[in-house]
Amino acid sequence: MSTITQMPTATKYATKCRQKDCQWEIFASPLEFTADGQATQKTMKFIQALSQHIATAHPQQFAAFMGTFQESFGLLTLMHFLIEDPTLHRRFNFTRAGYFRMTQVARISDLDIQEKAGRLWDLPEDERPAALVAMLQDMRDVLTERGKYSILDNPVSGIVQP
Numbered sequence: 001m002s003t004i005t006q007m008p009t010a011t012k013y014a015t016k017c018r019q020k021d022c023q024w025e026i027f028a029s030p031l032e033f034t035a036d037g038q039a040t041q042k043t044m045k046f047i048q049a050l051s052q053h054i055a056t057a058h059p060q061q062f063a064a065f066m067g068t069f070q071e072s073f074g075l076l077t078l079m080h081f082l083i084e085d086p087t088l089h090r091r092f093n094f095t096r097a098g099y100f101r102m103t104q105v106a107r108i109s110d111l112d113i114q115e116k117a118g119r120l121w122d123l124p125e126d127e128r129p130a131a132l133v134a135m136l137q138d139m140r141d142v143l144t145e146r147g148k149y150s151i152l153d154n155p156v157s158g159i160v161q162p
């Protein structure tokens with residue numbers, strides 16, 4: 001039997017629709033997950049309420065959502081196979097890259113790169129190679145959400161911290 005991990009039930013949080021001009025929101029107590037990370041019935045009902053809102057209030061977004069859902073099913077299926085077909089391989093990578101862009105939180109602008117690279121020239125010449133390596137590693141960590149930029153410590157934008 002699995003145990004349920006939950007926060008105090010008295011605490012409720014607002015979850016607001018992000019669609020333009022929509023004021024819909026729901027107040028719910030924190031989600032529950034079993035010790036092995038599975039969602040409970042309560043959690044599934046919460047997610048159902050959100051998806052039902054999208055389906056009824058924003059049918060165009062819901063249609064796109066369902067297309068994305070089918071793509072994600074295909075992507076998750078294909079991940080378990082070595083793909084020889086180059087067309088299927090390209091499609092797999094196109095879908096995978098789309099998910100990456102859709103879920104990516106961190107971004108590095110050209111201005112960010114110019115500022116970081118510009119700081120290298122302030123250093124003594126013999127310190128630049130190590131500083132360049134550190135700068136590239138830091139940018140990698142930002143883009144791959146590891147280390148101090150880990151998504152576990154820095155929630156996705158759109159999720160409001162209480």
Ligand SMILES: [Zn+2]
Pocket residue numbers: 017018019022023024053057058
């Ligand atoms: Zn809405």
